[in-house]
Amino acid sequence: MTAVTEYLGKNVRQYGIWGALVAIVVLFEVWTHGLLLMPNNVAALVQQNAYVMILAIGMVMVIVAGHIDLSVGSMVAFIGGLVGIMMDTWGLPWLAAVLLGLVIGAIVGAWQGYWVAYVGIPAFIVTLAGMLIFRGLAIVLVGTTIAGLPAGFNAISNGYLPNSLGFVAGRDVVTVTIGVLAILGLAFSQARSRSTLRKHDLLVEPMAAFIGKLVMFAALLGSLTWVLSGSSGMPIVLILVGVLVLVYTFVLGRTVFGRHIYAIGGNLHAAIMSGVNTKRVNFGIFVNMGVLAAIAAIVTTSRAGAAVAAAGDSFELDAIAACFIGGTAVTGGVGKVSGAMIGALIMGVLNMGLSIMSVDPSWQKAIKGFVLLLAVAFDLVNKRRASGA
Amino acid sequence: MSTDNIILEMHGITKTFPGVKALQDVTLSVTRGQVHAICGENGAGKSTLVRVLSGVYPHGTYEGDILFEDEPCEFKNIRDSEHRGIVIIHQELALSPFLSIAENIFLGNERASHGVIDWNATNSEAARLLARVGLAESPDTKIKDIGVGKQQLVEIAKALSKRVKLLILDEPTAALNDEDSAHLLDLMRSLKGQGITSILITHKLNEIAAIADRTTVIRDGKTIETLDMRGAEKITEERLIRGMVGRPLDNRFPERQPNIGAEVLRIEDWTVYHPINQGRKVVDGASLSVRKGEVIGLAGLMGAGRTELAMSVFGRTYGANASGQVFKDGEEIQTRSVREAIRHGIAYATEDRKRYGLNLIEDIKRNITSAALGKLSSRGVVDREEEVLVAERYRRELDIKTPSVEALVGKLSGGNQQKVVLSKWIFAAPDVLILDEPTRGIDVGAKFEIYTIVNALADAGKAVILISSELPELLGMCDRIYTLNQGRVTGQLAREEATQESLMLLMTKEKEGTSR
Numbered sequence: 001m002t003a004v005t006e007y008l009g010k011n012v013r014q015y016g017i018w019g020a021l022v023a024i025v026v027l028f029e030v031w032t033h034g035l036l037l038m039p040n041n042v043a044a045l046v047q048q049n050a051y052v053m054i055l056a057i058g059m060v061m062v063i064v065a066g067h068i069d070l071s072v073g074s075m076v077a078f079i080g081g082l083v084g085i086m087m088d089t090w091g092l093p094w095l096a097a098v099l100l101g102l103v104i105g106a107i108v109g110a111w112q113g114y115w116v117a118y119v120g121i122p123a124f125i126v127t128l129a130g131m132l133i134f135r136g137l138a139i140v141l142v143g144t145t146i147a148g149l150p151a152g153f154n155a156i157s158n159g160y161l162p163n164s165l166g167f168v169a170g171r172d173v174v175t176v177t178i179g180v181l182a183i184l185g186l187a188f189s190q191a192r193s194r195s196t197l198r199k200h201d202l203l204v205e206p207m208a209a210f211i212g213k214l215v216m217f218a219a220l221l222g223s224l225t226w227v228l229s230g231s232s233g234m235p236i237v238l239i240l241v242g243v244l245v246l247v248y249t250f251v252l253g254r255t256v257f258g259r260h261i262y263a264i265g266g267n268l269h270a271a272i273m274s275g276v277n278t279k280r281v282n283f284g285i286f287v288n289m290g291v292l293a294a295i296a297a298i299v300t301t302s303r304a305g306a307a308v309a310a311a312g313d314s315f316e317l318d319a320i321a322a323c324f325i326g327g328t329a330v331t332g333g334v335g336k337v338s339g340a341m342i343g344a345l346i347m348g349v350l351n352m353g354l355s356i357m358s359v360d361p362s363w364q365k366a367i368k369g370f371v372l373l374l375a376v377a378f379d380l381v382n383k384r385r386a387s388g389a
Numbered sequence: 390m391s392t393d394n395i396i397l398e399m400h401g402i403t404k405t406f407p408g409v410k411a412l413q414d415v416t417l418s419v420t421r422g423q424v425h426a427i428c429g430e431n432g433a434g435k436s437t438l439v440r441v442l443s444g445v446y447p448h449g450t451y452e453g454d455i456l457f458e459d460e461p462c463e464f465k466n467i468r469d470s471e472h473r474g475i476v477i478i479h480q481e482l483a484l485s486p487f488l489s490i491a492e493n494i495f496l497g498n499e500r501a502s503h504g505v506i507d508w509n510a511t512n513s514e515a516a517r518l519l520a521r522v523g524l525a526e527s528p529d530t531k532i533k534d535i536g537v538g539k540q541q542l543v544e545i546a547k548a549l550s551k552r553v554k555l556l557i558l559d560e561p562t563a564a565l566n567d568e569d570s571a572h573l574l575d576l577m578r579s580l581k582g583q584g585i586t587s588i589l590i591t592h593k594l595n596e597i598a599a600i601a602d603r604t605t606v607i608r609d610g611k612t613i614e615t616l617d618m619r620g621a622e623k624i625t626e627e628r629l630i631r632g633m634v635g636r637p638l639d640n641r642f643p644e645r646q647p648n649i650g651a652e653v654l655r656i657e658d659w660t661v662y663h664p665i666n667q668g669r670k671v672v673d674g675a676s677l678s679v680r681k682g683e684v685i686g687l688a689g690l691m692g693a694g695r696t697e698l699a700m701s702v703f704g705r706t707y708g709a710n711a712s713g714q715v716f717k718d719g720e721e722i723q724t725r726s727v728r729e730a731i732r733h734g735i736a737y738a739t740e741d742r743k744r745y746g747l748n749l750i751e752d753i754k755r756n757i758t759s760a761a762l763g764k765l766s767s768r769g770v771v772d773r774e775e776e777v778l779v780a781e782r783y784r785r786e787l788d789i790k791t792p793s794v795e796a797l798v799g800k801l802s803g804g805n806q807q808k809v810v811l812s813k814w815i816f817a818a819p820d821v822l823i824l825d826e827p828t829r830g831i832d833v834g835a836k837f838e839i840y841t842i843v844n845a846l847a848d849a850g851k852a853v854i855l856i857s858s859e860l861p862e863l864l865g866m867c868d869r870i871y872t873l874n875q876g877r878v879t880g881q882l883a884r885e886e887a888t889q890e891s892l893m894l895l896m897t898k899e900k901e902g903t904s905r
Contacts (some may be wrong), residue, residue: 196774256762263759266748273737273745273815274760275727295400314767333750 017327017342018216024346028353035356036349039231042224047157047303049348050237051076051235051312055319056326056340057248058292061285063323064252064265066332067116067123069286071130072293073318076312077138079104079297084146084307087153094153102294109290110133110283117282131316141307147306156240157303159232169318171226172233182242183218190214223282237299244295244312249337257284258317322347322366325375394423397555402453404446404610407625411437412451419555419588419603424581426589426601426618428449429459430633430893431691431858433719434610435590438888439557443477444470457555466758473555478544480563484532489680490516491528494547510570516563516740519559522576538569538667544577556580557588562596563692566669574600591735592690626897627890634889641837642865650681650866652719653852654735654821659713659744660874661694661701667709671697672824673876674713679821679852684843686867687856688892694876695856697739699823703737703869704730733819740829740856746810749799753791754780756809761817783812787842804835805826811842822846823854841865860889 035041055072062069079101087095108130115126165173180325193208205213228234252258260281263271272278296315301307328335347368354364354389397419404412412434412837419425427435441451444464455462457473464470467477484493491511499888500510515528524542526535532543541561548556558577562570577587577600591597597604597618605611606629613632614622655678660673672694679685687695700707702804704713704727715722717733724730730737739745747756758765765779767774780794787808791801798809807827814822824843843866847853856865863870870887872880872895 052816136666197777254771254773256766256771259755259759259762259771262751262755263748266746266750269745269746271759273727273739274761275704275731329750333748 006067016348017339018327020344020375021342023064024349024353028349028356032353032356035337036229036353038225041352041356042227043160043231043235045348045352046235046238046241047281048352050157050241050343051300051301051315052293052318052322052344052347053241053341054296055315056322056344057244058289059323059338060326060328060335060337061248061252061261062123062289062338063328064332064335065261065282065285066265066268067282067285069112069127069289070112070316071134072289072296073110073312073315073317074131074134074138075105075108075290075293075317076297076300077309078134078141078190079108079294080301080311081138081142081307081309083298083301084137084149085141087149088146089305090219092302094150098153098156100297102291105290105292105294106287107290109287109293113283113286113291116286117185117279118373123286142307142309143309144310149301149305149307152336154302154305155236157237157299159236161236161239163233170230173231175225175229175234179222179236179238182221186217186221187214211357240295240304240363245337247339252337257281257338261285262333265329265335267335282369305328318344321372324379327379329379330376338387343375373381394421395419396458398454398456399438399442400456401442401629402438402455403450404441408613410610415453415612417605417612418615419564419586421586422581422584422599422735423602424577424587424589425599426591426604428590428592428594428597428604428629428633430592430860433607433633435607435611436559437476438607439559439588439590442470443467443475443524443557445477457750471551474552476548476551476553476555477557478541478548478559478561480560482537482540482544484540484543486533487531488541489527489529489531490519490546492550493532493543493746494518494528494550496547498551514550515546518549519543521549522546523744525577528883536569536668537564538566538572541565541573542576545580553585555586555588557590557749559590560691561589561590564594564669570596573721582674592897594629595899597629604629606901608635612796623904627894630890630897631892633818634893642862643837643841643844645684645847646833647658647682647684647868648848649683650850652678652680653717654679654854655716656702657714657716658697659698659702659711659715661697661708661711664707664709671708671876672701675873675876675878677871677878677881681820681852681855682796682847682850683869684847684853684855684867686863686870687854687873688860688863688870689873690858690896692875693873693896695873696825697876698873699737699825699854699856702730703727703735703823704739731817731819734818736760736814736817736819736821737823738814738825738827740826742806742810746813747806749797753784753789753801753809754794754796756811757783757794757816760813764816764818780812783816784809787812788838799813800853802835804829804838806830807831807835807839808842811839815846819851821854823850823856825856826858827855828857828859861890863887863892864889872898874898 025036029378052084059069082104083097083101086092086100112126112130115121116123131151150382160172163172163174165177167173182199214219252261260271260276263276264278264281300311304311322343323335323340324343326328326339326341328340350368351364395418399415399417402412402415403410415438415439417429427438429435429741440446442455442464446879447465448463457475462473485496488496494515496509500507500514519526519528522545524539524546526539532540561573562881565573574596577589580587589601601618603615603617604624618624653658657676659675660670661672663671676697677685689695695705701711702724705711706727707724715724724731724735743749748759754776762771765776777794784794786793789805789808789812791805798806801809806819828866830837841856843853855863855866864887868884870892871878872883873890874896879898882891
């Protein structure tokens with residue numbers, strides 16, 4: 001058992017954040033007298049916070065590389081507005097509008113990436129300008145609201161997977177199947193990477209910690225899908241977020257592009273001296289952020305059933321906060337998609353729990369601010385202790 | 390030559406850093422009104438000595454006594470020493486570029502009453518000080534608008550404003566051109582006339598001959614001798630060099646039977662200008678070549694331009710307006726970016742591994758593969774299993790001492806960090822390896838291991854360019870040694886004919902005539 005505690009001790013931050021999420025969920029479950037984890041609330045939690053999770057994926061990459069993006073909220077309003085106009089004014093089919101929206105996202109990202117990567121203006125300035133530019137353009141384009149969007153489009157954020165396999169004992173079989181597949185996939189991939197490590201006599205986490213971790217994740221996935229299967233089923237947007245998380249975990253961990261992001265954030269000079277094309281990587285990071293902002297715009301517009309000029313207000317701060325709560329280093333070089341996702345969930349659970357308890361929104365804001373500060377302070381103190389030892 | 394009027398005496402100064410004795414029982418005595426030169430090789434302990442004197446290293450962190458004007462000194466910081474009239478001007482000037490000359494002169498020492506600056510007093514006093522140092526600039530001029538030479542004069546004016554009695558100049562002419570250097574030496578003479586004592590740290594022997602009254606030679610943290618430059622015996626440059634070199638040759642070097650093949654890399658007429666002060670040549674028409682299986686050395690004192698030469702060839706990572714030709718296997722190549730240089734088989738392992746060489750918050754394996762990730766990936770996806778195998782191979786071959794290749798590089802000792810840097814470049818499979826101070830800051834045992842690795846690389850047919858400030862290291866490792874001074878290649882010696890004295894003579898050889 002000492003091996004396990006020692007291992008946990010070395011990974012306080014990694015497990016601490018999971019613990020914090022569980023603690024917050026349990027706390028609000030008690031305070032809301034069981035309302036928090038009601039199936040409808042869990043589905044709503046996912047649907048309401050999908051945008052933070054999507055933006056946080058891109059933001060992790062931006063922050064790891066040592067930049068920041070303040071414009072994503074305005075980009076959501078701008079691209080959402082354009083997508084709304086395409087469907088409403090131009091009468092484009094919703095799928096075409098969605099695809100065009102992604103292209104526009106890439107173009108907007110390329111615009112910002114050009115100034116950051118090739119002209120060398122700090123991202124803080126470029127995206128502060130972008131924040132103003134795209135908010136202004138959104139208001140010019142949309143006015144206030146464009147409503148009456150196609151049902152198919154609105155289903156992206158509000159719909160559920162069709163119940164094609166029927167119910168067993170009051171549970172949606174599609175949702176349960178997805179849950180089981182996800183757990184199996186997780187167990188399989190974890191076991192495979194562990195055995196690869198073992199094969200080369202590399203350090204692996206102790207067996208007990210490995211199994212404990214696996215059981216915890218399985219329980220989390222299992223209970224999430226179990227709860228959802230008792231109600232309307234699997235939200236479409238959860239599938240979308242799940243796929244994005246998998247894809248970007250792969251991009252950051254396994255691709256040359258992902259490696260170069262960590263290299264640039266960890267030591268820019270060393271990256272240059274190792275032959276990393278830092279300009280192209282920085283450009284790519286912002287193009288990618290633009291595409292993810294477009295996805296968030298589509299999700300947000302779909303959720304509201306309308307394109308709203310004021311949409312996406314302070315989304316950039318939610319995404320940035322999610323990253324930092326999730327352990328992304330303020331100075332760059334360190335950060336994970338999974339961490340940012342937990343950060344987003346912590347913020348989401350706080351939002352939902354405080355709303356159910358009908359806490360005043362002004363207080364909700366203040367409380368979230370304190371949580372952010374505490375999380376980063378915890379991080380710094382931890383790091384200082386580790387380096388001081 | 391009376392020695393009774395001593396302004397400063399330092400006795401038995403010993404300063405230890407973790408693992409290194411930087412100063413050992415150093416004694417220095419400076420006569421009032423004289424220019425006292427301190428000379429020695431890179432790393433001899435010159436800068437450490439004046440940092441002890443000026444309180445940068447506070448009293449209590451060193452052993453020994455300092456007597457200034459017959460009173461014992463226990464400086465806790467620079468303010469204390471400046472209060473007594475000891476002012477040090479560092480090599481790296483400490484001026485604020487966007488403030489005016491006058492503001493810089495009185496920075497931290499403002500002419501003010503009740504916190505409100507008296508601009509009349511500030512500017513008129515500044516003008517008076519500028520006249521004293523012979524600088525014809527308005528006190529309103531911003532520092533960024535004047536050259537390094539004039540900035541140096543502002544530093545001296547600043548020192549004068551503090552009623553300096555003992556002025557310490559650390560390599561003051563290293564960044565100056567000939568004209569500015571000559572002016573600075575004139576100024577030091579005129580300050581001497583005004584009764585100000587100076588300590589001049591320099592390795593330019595002609596300056597010592599021109600201006601110093603007495604010279605103390607330091608080697609390996611010890612006082613070797615103090616010479617009277619105005620005495621009966623004429624002190625030649627050869628005489629000074631004899632004191633400076635002669636570091637013990639007790640480092641062991643592994644044997645290597647050189648097997649030298651065809652020329653791999655040739656650099657011709659390479660010239661590079663300073664990135665900010667673009668009028669100044671940092672590398673001046675340098676030419677050199679290295680052959681397959683050969684280890685060549687670049688010897689030079691601080692500011693000789695060795696690192697600048699290497700970095701500008703390696704993807705223009707230093708300097709401005711680089712010109713000249715680079716030939717690889719007889720054909721001219723371009724090395725405008727690091728990627729281009731790597732593609733042509735050139736690797737450069739930096740002297741500053743923490744700043745330019747490693748990502749300290751990343752693990753060992755990812756650092757090792759960072760310069761050649763393409764070799765491990767297909768369609769942009771990294772083969773992590775292969776990556777681990779590669780890292781493990783280098784851990785074994787270079788004996789990197791770590792529990793796991795997944796440990797963070799920042800946790801390793803200097804020697805092991807250096808092995809990670811070497812692994813990274815060996816994995817990139819270059820034909821030419823430029824190793825810049827590969828054994829700086831690492832212990833003797835690790836040094837020997839690095840030497841063994843270098844020899845193995847040469848045996849494997851690589852061409853190695855070794856930049857080092859330790860002459861015994863160059864003598865022990867290289868087949869041929871080039872010497873540089875002030876950006877120019879001043880000589881080339883084969884292993885058999887090179888000695889510490891012959892190298893130092895070439896390293897301090899001035900250019901003939903004044904070409905600039």
